[in-house]
Amino acid sequence: MSIISTAYAADGAAQNGDFSMIIVLTICMIAVYFLFMRPNNKKRKEMQKLLDNLAVGDEVLTNGGIAGKIVKLPDNKEYVLVSVSSGVVMQIKRNYVVAVLPKGTLEAIAVEPSKK
Numbered sequence: 001m002s003i004i005s006t007a008y009a010a011d012g013a014a015q016n017g018d019f020s021m022i023i024v025l026t027i028c029m030i031a032v033y034f035l036f037m038r039p040n041n042k043k044r045k046e047m048q049k050l051l052d053n054l055a056v057g058d059e060v061l062t063n064g065g066i067a068g069k070i071v072k073l074p075d076n077k078e079y080v081l082v083s084v085s086s087g088v089v090m091q092i093k094r095n096y097v098v099a100v101l102p103k104g105t106l107e108a109i110a111v112e113p114s115k116k
Helices: 002-052 105-109
Strands: 059-062 067-072 079-085 088-093 097-101
Touching: 002 097, 059 079, 067 105
Parallel strands: none
Antiparallel strands: 059 067, 059 097, 067 079, 079 088
16 A cells, blocks of 8 residues: 555656746746747848948958958859958958958058068
8 A cells, every 4th residue: 555655646746846947947948038049030130230241341250250342242142252461352241240340440450561
């Protein structure tokens, strides 16, 4: 008899534990949303807005660390032509642009070649 009564007692405790487990899991899911998913979505929307607003003449920085000025935006919307030096134009993917620099930044950071 003692085995059967112990089983009933464990079953009653498990039902109360199941409800509290659901509450804990719900709180964890809400925390994951506000700590990870929401900020990531916000950052992605800001980056998409930056890429959509690129224009000829913008000074940009790529994720590879290359700074240059946009000289042409082809119709395919996937690539951007960036002038990195006089006479040097690179074709890069649009989503590699990570920042639009303030006007005049390239002139301010330009390094003069050393003369021997």
